Amino acid sequence: MTLPALVVVHGGGLAADSWELTVEEIHRSAPKSTVLARDLPGRRNRPGELREMTIGDFVDSLVCHIESAGLVDIVIVVIRWEV
DSSP states (O other): OOOOEEEEEOOTTOOGGGGHHHHHHHHHHOTTOOEEEOOOTTSTTOOOOTTTOOHHHHHHHHHHHHHHTTOOSEEEEEOOOOO
16 A cells, blocks of 8 residues: 655745654655655745735645645645744
8 A cells, every 4th residue: 555645834934844854754664655845935945925925825836846746645734833
């Protein structure tokens, strides 16, 4: 049985590297697992003015990453950050 790919999404004040330790542990536990962690617009080297971005912009970006990676069977994991 093939596991679905994990698509991990960082929270608002974070970037994709916030998942680094988690992704390493997943690969240690399940080496054949596919994990996709990408920066959303406005983070690191991704263009995007955060004050003008909408949820739709972030969703479109995530869908583009998923399609570009050729992923079909996925589970999306999101960090929910509360202060």
